Amino acid sequence: DTAVSQTPKYLVTQMGNDKSIKCEQNLGHDTMYWYKQDSKKFLKIMFSYNNKELIINETVPNRFSPKSPDKAHLNLHINSLELGDSAVYFCASSQVSSYNEQFFGPGTRLTVL
Amino acid sequence: QQQVKQSPQSLIVQKGGIPIINCAYENTAFDYFPWYQQFPGKGPALLIAIRPDVSEKKEGRFTISFNKSAKQFSLHIMDSQPGDSATYFCAARGHQGAQKLVFGQGTRLTINP
Numbered sequence: 001d002t003a004v005s006q007t008p009k010y011l012v013t014q015m016g017n018d019k020s021i022k023c024e025q026n027l028g029h030d031t032m033y034w035y036k037q038d039s040k041k042f043l044k045i046m047f048s049y050n051n052k053e054l055i056i057n058e059t060v061p062n063r064f065s066p067k068s069p070d071k072a073h074l075n076l077h078i079n080s081l082e083l084g085d086s087a088v089y090f091c092a093s094s095q096v097s098s099y100n101e102q103f104f105g106p107g108t109r110l111t112v113l
Numbered sequence: 114q115q116q117v118k119q120s121p122q123s124l125i126v127q128k129g130g131i132p133i134i135n136c137a138y139e140n141t142a143f144d145y146f147p148w149y150q151q152f153p154g155k156g157p158a159l160l161i162a163i164r165p166d167v168s169e170k171k172e173g174r175f176t177i178s179f180n181k182s183a184k185q186f187s188l189h190i191m192d193s194q195p196g197d198s199a200t201y202f203c204a205a206r207g208h209q210g211a212q213k214l215v216f217g218q219g220t221r222l223t224i225n226p
Contacts, residue, residue, distance in 0.1 A: 004156070029115050039219075040218075041151075041200055041219045041221075042216070042218055042219065043157070043202060043216040044216070045213060045214065045215075048212065048213065050212075056213055083139060084165070090156050090157070092156075094212065096212055101147070101159045101162070102159070103158075103159075104149075104156030104157045104158065105156050106154075106155060107154075107155070107156050111169060
């Protein structure tokens with residue numbers, strides 16, 4: 001009965017590799033997000049999709065590419081990983097309304113060696 | 114103008130005390146102010162939220178005080194318990210279609226028994 005799930009929970013990889021993180025929500029929400037939380041715990045939005053359409057694209061390197069195959073899924077693909085990409089990545093979802101609550105997944109801790 | 118400034122960075126309180134976490138913003142277009150609670154290894158979870166047309170909101174032991182003219186809001190935790198030890202984030206949402214949340218820097222709260 002998990003609301004927002006992410007896989008994998010941990011990801012350790014070498015610099016230069018390409019990796020993907022998957023996210024699924026079973027809440028019936030129409031909007032999904034990717035956030036990055038750095039080592040100082042600062043949370044920053046990266047992308048947002050509404051009904052499979054990209055609506056927020058913050059200043060994120062082109063190496064990061066989100067893909068939303070349907071409303072319930074939002075994946076994040078990262079090319080040519082760099083040391084600075086090490087962080088915890090959170091997926092979230094919400095239903096667009098006047099005051100939407102964003103539900104967060106458990107996070108994926110990415111470590112680039 | 115898109116920033117939300119949160120203080121203190123860390124806070125230690127004895128059980129039963131009333132920790133207070135403060136946030137300030139500049140953008141008067143923000144129309145929704147949630148607080149999120151994050152335990153280690155977990156994603157943030159919505160704790161309580163307020164709209165700018167009210168000055169206070171209580172849910173259980175948690176209270177938000179909102180000062181629209183000063184562009185400040187704060188979280189008070191009554192009768193704090195060791196189980197309240199977590200990182201707390203304030204956030205603000207712009208009244209835009211993108212539903213983007215801007216987070217404060219986070220406050221690491223420790224409640225000593």
